Amino acid sequence: MPPRSPSPLLPLDALKRAGLAGTAAQAAVLDYLLHAEHGHYSAEEIHRRISASGERMNLSTTYRVLNQLVDAGLVASVPLGKHHSLYELNTGKAHDHLVCVVCGRVEEFSDPAFDRRRNAIAKKFGMRFVGKTLALQGVCAECTARAHPPRTRT
Ligand SMILES: [Zn+2]
Ligand SMILES: [Zn+2]
Structure with a gap:
C-alpha cells in the first residue's frame, strides 16, 4: 500500500x-x-x-x-x-529577523552563535531569555542605493 x-x-x-x-x-x-x-x-x-x-x-x-x-x-x-x-x-522553527526600516523588507536568519551570545547577556543580568523572536532593524542595500544614487558622469 x-x-x-x-x-x-x-x-x-x-x-x-x-x-x-x-x-x-x-x-x-x-x-x-x-x-x-x-x-x-x-x-x-x-x-x-x-x-x-x-x-x-x-x-x-x-x-x-x-x-x-x-x-x-x-x-x-x-x-x-x-x-x-x-x-x-x-x-516551529526558531529564527530571528532583520527588517528594513525604509521598505519593510524582512529577512529571516538563525545563528547559533547569536543565540548563545544573547543567552549569555541575559544570564549576566540574572535573567533568562524568553523572547522568541527579535527584529533587528536596518536599511537594505536597495534602499541605501536609492537614497544615495551613484553619481553619473555627464
Ligand atoms: Zn529597504
Ligand atoms: Zn519569520
Missing part, C-alpha cells in the same frame, strides 16, 4: 487542536496565513486581503484574532516596536 500523503491542514482542525473555539474569523485569518506565500504580514494587510476575498471582518477583529492565534502558538508575531507587529505562520 502506498504511504498516505499527509492530509492538508484544515484551519478548523488546527484551531480546535490548539484549544480555540474555531470562529469564522479565526478560521479566515489562519486560512489566509496557511495559503499565503510564507512571509510576514501586518494586521492591516491580512485584513485587507481577507476583506478583498469577500469575508466581512473589521480590523479590530483581525487584531483580536491574531492575538488569539499567537497565544495558541499557531501564529508568531515579529514585534517592530510602537505597537506595530508583523505576523507569520508559526512553523
Whole structure:
C-alpha cells in the first residue's frame, strides 16, 4: 500500500487542536496565513486581503484574532516596536529577523552563535531569555542605493 500523503491542514482542525473555539474569523485569518506565500504580514494587510476575498471582518477583529492565534502558538508575531507587529505562520522553527526600516523588507536568519551570545547577556543580568523572536532593524542595500544614487558622469 502506498504511504498516505499527509492530509492538508484544515484551519478548523488546527484551531480546535490548539484549544480555540474555531470562529469564522479565526478560521479566515489562519486560512489566509496557511495559503499565503510564507512571509510576514501586518494586521492591516491580512485584513485587507481577507476583506478583498469577500469575508466581512473589521480590523479590530483581525487584531483580536491574531492575538488569539499567537497565544495558541499557531501564529508568531515579529514585534517592530510602537505597537506595530508583523505576523507569520508559526512553523516551529526558531529564527530571528532583520527588517528594513525604509521598505519593510524582512529577512529571516538563525545563528547559533547569536543565540548563545544573547543567552549569555541575559544570564549576566540574572535573567533568562524568553523572547522568541527579535527584529533587528536596518536599511537594505536597495534602499541605501536609492537614497544615495551613484553619481553619473555627464
Ligand atoms: Zn529597504
Ligand atoms: Zn519569520
